[in-house]
Amino acid sequence: MKVVKKVIQSLLIIAALVFTLSDFPSVSLASSNEPERVSWADAQKAAAWQVITEVKTESDRSHWKDKRIKVAKPKEVYDPAGNLVAYLVDVVADNQPAGYVMVSAFLDDDPVLLWTDDGKSLNPEDEKMKGKLGANKDKVAKSEIVWLGGDMLVARYHLKDGTKRMVDLNGEDRLDTGNDAYPAPASQNVHARYRWGIMKKIGLGSPGESNPENGVTDVDPATWETNYQSISKGYIDTPVNQKQWEYAWVNGVAQWTGCSPTAGSNIMKYWADKGVAKRLNPTDNQQDIVMALRNTMGTYQKADGTGETNPYNISSGLEQYARNQGYSNAYSTSIYLANFADYVGEVNEGRPSLQSYWNQTYFKNHTVTVVGYKRFVRDWYQADSYYLVVRNNWKYEYTNNLYVKWGTWNTNMITKFWFVF
Structure with missing residues (x-):
């Protein structure tokens, strides 16, 4: 599966990046303010924007070319600490799964974090996915998608006995650190807000x-x-x-x-x-x-x-x-x-x-x-x-x-x- 990433490869690397004010004009937010998030509806529009852009700029190679495209209702994505940080939007081409777009949940982040134009995205509620829990598949109280950085998405299952299990698409258990948090934007990003402004105008x-x-x-x-x-x-x-x-x-x-x-x-x-x-x-x-x-x-x-x-x-x-x-x-x-x-x-x-x-x-x-x-x-x-x-x-x-x-x-x-x- 071809995955195009606009994200850094791990949460630690993301935290280490610093941009100059000349690169990204910004205004500091008060420390008591919660970073402003976007709605799932706007995330859906951002995903549509990415599909349109990909078709126009990669028209000879995109699997979305000359297809009837639909973007699904976004699924929430959390960091290991349990904070909403992104949305995962499935793309359907001619009624077949055709990749996904992951969109930031923050108004002051670059809207599109990563995307691919083929395959299926992770769905914790998929029976095949839950089957990787073995005997515990019928003991799930709730589930969620967790982003570990880069293109690594896993399913976290909260079991009825109070324990948790984190499973990747290969059925392998992943260590649940629990406290790692995505570094939410600490200042207003004028460039990001401009891009969001364009995307919000898309009619869906x-x-x-x-x-x-x-x-x-x-x-x-x-x-x-x-x-x-x-x-x-x-x-x-x-x-x-x-x-x-x-x-x-x-x-x-x-x-x-x-x-x-x-x-x-x-x-x-x-x-x-x-x-x-x-x-x-x-x-x-x-x-x-x-x-x-x-x-x-x-x-x-x-x-x-x-x-x-x-x-x-x-x-x-x-x-x-x-x-x-x-x-x-x-x-x-x-x-x-x-x-x-x-x-x-x-x-x-x-x-x-x-x-x-x-x-x-x-x-x-x-x-x-x-x-x-x-x-x-x-x-x-x-x-x-x-x-x-x-x-x-x-x-x-x-x-x-x-x-x-x-x-x-x-x-x-x-x-x-x-x-x-």
């Missing part, structure tokens, strides 16, 4: 899942929809899929471009690529379109760095941008409480549109680019199923097309863009 849950509760997935709904007579569908084949990015930093806070101008830039580049309106991409750089649309849409920054756009400024912003490039025949309008037929009409005319949500179950308040639709048509006495095909603009959303089940939101608005010739 639906991509890769069939028929998810939140209504958004990259799995074709035809794999679970049943009892339909036919499928009515349309799709605009275009590669445009611009992602948001941090265009500036203000007082240490990343300033994101915002979903509406980023999604809108896909429409402009689409028409430029078709040759209908080449001046809509005057610099041949889609990011320049995004920044110009920020101005015409009146996008502003919230305190957390999010780019915010008034939904009612989106259509006027698209139209004004096109007019600024010399296209007086460009028009845009928005329809509040749009229906499915509105999107179908645009796709059938070969025109990408925007969908803006209020309280969608996965996206929350967000704007995406609509490039297709699917309707599963049933007999008159059965309800049809409706899906839109969209491009999401979150930076760390690694999928291309997402299917959004119709009605999984409080409110939606369509923004159309077209030319009159």
